[in-house]
Amino acid sequence: MSLSDNNHPPFKPREYFVLTDAGKPVFTSRREDGDSDTLSCTMGLVQALLSVFIDDGDKLRSINSGELRITFLLRSPLYYVCASTWGEPESVTRTHLEYLHLQILSIVTAAQLRRIFERRTNFDLRRLLNGAEPFLFSLLSRLELDLAMSTSSLHCLQLDPNLRSRVADALVPITKMKDTLYIILIAGGRVVTLVRPRKHSIHPADIHVLVNTAHAPSIYNSPASASWIPVCLPKYDPATFVNAYISFLWKPEDNGIETSSNAESRGSSSSSRREDGRHPPNLSSDAAICLMCIGGGGEFETVRSWCDSVAQKLQSQGTLKVITDAMESGKTHYSVSQLAIPGLRHFVYKSRPDVQITFPTFEDPYDSRDEVRRIITMYQTVYDALHAKSGQSGPLKLQCIRTNKEIVMGWITQPFELYIVLSPRLPKTAVINAANAVTRWVKKEERNLLLRDAPVF
Amino acid sequence: MTDAASGAVDRSVQVKLVLLGEAAVGKSSLVLRFVNNEFQPNKEPTIGAAFLTQKCRLEDRVLRYEIWDTAGQERFHSLAPMYYRNAQAAVVVYDVTKASSLEKAKSWVKELQRQANPNIVIALAGNKIDLVQSSSSPSTAAPASDSEDEADDATATPGETPGSAGEPESLRQVPREEAQAYATEAGLLFFETSAKTGQGIIEVFTEIAKKIPIEHILASTRGAGRNGAQVSRPGASRQEGNVNLEENQTKGRDGCNC
Numbered sequence: 001m002s003l004s005d006n007n008h009p010p011f012k013p014r015e016y017f018v019l020t021d022a023g024k025p026v027f028t029s030r031r032e033d034g035d036s037d038t039l040s041c042t043m044g045l046v047q048a049l050l051s052v053f054i055d056d057g058d059k060l061r062s063i064n065s066g067e068l069r070i071t072f073l074l075r076s077p078l079y080y081v082c083a084s085t086w087g088e089p090e091s092v093t094r095t096h097l098e099y100l101h102l103q104i105l106s107i108v109t110a111a112q113l114r115r116i117f118e119r120r121t122n123f124d125l126r127r128l129l130n131g132a133e134p135f136l137f138s139l140l141s142r143l144e145l146d147l148a149m150s151t152s153s154l155h156c157l158q159l160d161p162n163l164r165s166r167v168a169d170a171l172v173p174i175t176k177m178k179d180t181l182y183i184i185l186i187a188g189g190r191v192v193t194l195v196r197p198r199k200h201s202i203h204p205a206d207i208h209v210l211v212n213t214a215h216a217p218s219i220y221n222s223p224a225s226a227s228w229i230p231v232c233l234p235k236y237d238p239a240t241f242v243n244a245y246i247s248f249l250w251k252p253e254d255n256g257i258e259t260s261s262n263a264e265s266r267g268s269s270s271s272s273r274r275e276d277g278r279h280p281p282n283l284s285s286d287a288a289i290c291l292m293c294i295g296g297g298g299e300f301e302t303v304r305s306w307c308d309s310v311a312q313k314l315q316s317q318g319t320l321k322v323i324t325d326a327m328e329s330g331k332t333h334y335s336v337s338q339l340a341i342p343g344l345r346h347f348v349y350k351s352r353p354d355v356q357i358t359f360p361t362f363e364d365p366y367d368s369r370d371e372v373r374r375i376i377t378m379y380q381t382v383y384d385a386l387h388a389k390s391g392q393s394g395p396l397k398l399q400c401i402r403t404n405k406e407i408v409m410g411w412i413t414q415p416f417e418l419y420i421v422l423s424p425r426l427p428k429t430a431v432i433n434a435a436n437a438v439t440r441w442v443k444k445e446e447r448n449l450l451l452r453d454a455p456v457f
Numbered sequence: 458m459t460d461a462a463s464g465a466v467d468r469s470v471q472v473k474l475v476l477l478g479e480a481a482v483g484k485s486s487l488v489l490r491f492v493n494n495e496f497q498p499n500k501e502p503t504i505g506a507a508f509l510t511q512k513c514r515l516e517d518r519v520l521r522y523e524i525w526d527t528a529g530q531e532r533f534h535s536l537a538p539m540y541y542r543n544a545q546a547a548v549v550v551y552d553v554t555k556a557s558s559l560e561k562a563k564s565w566v567k568e569l570q571r572q573a574n575p576n577i578v579i580a581l582a583g584n585k586i587d588l589v590q591s592s593s594s595p596s597t598a599a600p601a602s603d604s605e606d607e608a609d610d611a612t613a614t615p616g617e618t619p620g621s622a623g624e625p626e627s628l629r630q631v632p633r634e635e636a637q638a639y640a641t642e643a644g645l646l647f648f649e650t651s652a653k654t655g656q657g658i659i660e661v662f663t664e665i666a667k668k669i670p671i672e673h674i675l676a677s678t679r680g681a682g683r684n685g686a687q688v689s690r691p692g693a694s695r696q697e698g699n700v701n702l703e704e705n706q707t708k709g710r711d712g713c714n715c
Contacts, residue, residue, distance in 0.1 A: 131502035218501040229505025
């Protein structure tokens with residue numbers, strides 16, 4: 001496999017296209033491409049290709065040509081296309097396209113899309129998405145490195161459980177707030193805690209869409225004290241909008257300057273604040289603390305004054321300060337060396353009942369952007385194989401890949417999934433021992449690492 | 458609706474103000490100039506609505522403006538009633554270099570006069586006049602148009618094409634007299650503004666402050682512990698960008714705010 005090559009080719013930016021089934025362009029990740037003729041040609045070609053297969057009652061899933069794979073996703077009335085040379089499994093780019101679709105639905109809702117295109121099949125959707133492109137760009141840069149998104153789970157902020165429950169207590173809404181769905185505190189781009197109604201939980205994909213939305217430049221950079229936006233949570237209800245009240249309680253001071261060295265190793269690339277450049281460096285927007293209140297009611301004055309009082313409470317209790325101190329002193333991250341397991345370089349642990357993951361920072365030898373990309377692609381390869389995501393004959397319980405550079409092993413059991421990266425020289429027994437040792441360590445630390453027992457109302 | 462809780466925070470009179478207008482005319486820039494006395498070139502478009510506050514002193518009174526800066530994109534249009542339904546003031550903004558933006562402004566004014574609080578004070582603001590003023594420094598006009606333009610509408614500001622730096626007046630598409638005449642006829646306050654230079658911005662808010670029936674607000678604030686005035690939605694068939702507001706739609710106007 002190409003990933004095992006000693007010299008992996010540089011990771012060329014993936015390209016994404018969205019078009020309507022009438023062949024009208026909706027979105028392209030090529031920012032600098034002012035040449036709309038080329039774009040129309042590409043869209044026309046894609047539309048022609050897809051319709052040939054559709055006419056035969058078939059579906060075109062992907063095209064492989066040398067290093068290049070083009071993945072297609074049909075979500076009528078929209079077509080999604082991704083071109084990548086990274087050598088990742090097909091399911092990875094397909095997941096990206098699914099997320100693009102979800103983000104678009106968060107802006108226009110599935111019901112609205114259907115209605116519009118029933119009336120006018122050649123509708124130009126760009127008119128409706130006008131101003132929403134930054135959400136899609138920041139989503140794409142997130143998707144590249146976000147392990148929580150690629151494992152459809154949640155990556156919560158590592159925090160003392162008592163502090164976490166103090167935050168949660170402050171977030172329980174008053175009864176006056178009708179139709180409240182979720183109240184979420186996010187710090188460093190990760191969920192601190194989430195308060196929800198007893199009757200339903202929240203799908204991780206909806207959280208990722210929300211986090212991406214809140215941290216996109218249009219919201220994050222706004223000088224306003226709060227934003228109130230209509231958003232559709234496609235996994236909750238693809239047909240309706242809910243209101244999201246978004247308020248940043250704290251923003252890092254070095255606005256626009258790259259954050260400290262562990263920004264990259266957090267594994268979640270932050271939103272593309274800058275207009276230029278497809279893959280901006282990690283920016284500070286993801287280091288902020290953000291309060292979100294999602295609900296179906298239109299009583300924003302009630303929500304606003306309540307959120308103000310929550311902010312004041314967190315401030316006066318000193319809770320906010322403790323969180324920012326923890327983030328700034330690196331206590332919200334951990335190093336793999338803390339586990340003291342010989343040969344262990346990195347791991348991703350997913351608690352299946354909690355639908356949450358935890359992983360250490362990316363450190364040497366995985367401290368460059370391309371090495372992180374490479375190792376994430378390795379994780380995705382193993383994940384894909386274990387879950388038989390790309391048409392394999394069946395799921396696996398365990399898979400081990402040995403390259404010149406490392407051993408990557410994936411292991412699924414009832415309560416957890418574990419993916420570990422180890423030194424390539426390690427014998428098999430040591431690999432197994434390391435995996436067991438990681439699970440024991442996570443078990444011991446899980447109260448800090450995972451979000452448990454968040455209040456419901 | 459002034460919530461009892463927030464009303465008790467300070468003694469100032471709270472005035473709810475909403476900004477409306479086509480995308481990329483400079484609504485957010487106008488507010489940012491008023492609130493922070495800043496100007497950000499290439500601002501990202503507003504999504505939904507942004508909430509800001511600013512105090513404004515008028516003689517012996519302090520007004521606290523609670524400002525909803527709304528997004529100009531069409532898909533957010535149906536949300537507007539949520540913001541203006543209890544507003545005591547509205548600033549409807551257009552771009553002096555874009556004739557169609559005045560048409561949009563007129564339709565907002567019409568909607569406000571039909572649906573909003575009957576006492577609402579409406580100001581019409583023709584923004585971006587820095588683009589149409591001859592300036593001593595020759596090269597300001599064309600680049601300025603770039604910076605003033607919010608990047609939220611690819612088709613906005615047709616006059617943006619550089620090259621006309623020599624004769625900035627040619628960028629103007631809405632004559633001052635025309636807009637003034639319309640404003641007078643419709644009973645609006647009228648200003649030409651530049652969020653970029655700050656010209657005319659404070660005037661918008663102080664003139665509104667003078668016209669606001671403060672005693673009225675104080676009286677209605679005391680009474681409005683409940684739900685405030687509700688406005689039925691314009692045209693039930695308009696579904697796009699619809700937030701689930703069923704609850705609000707079904708209630709009639711109870712008029713306690715006016």
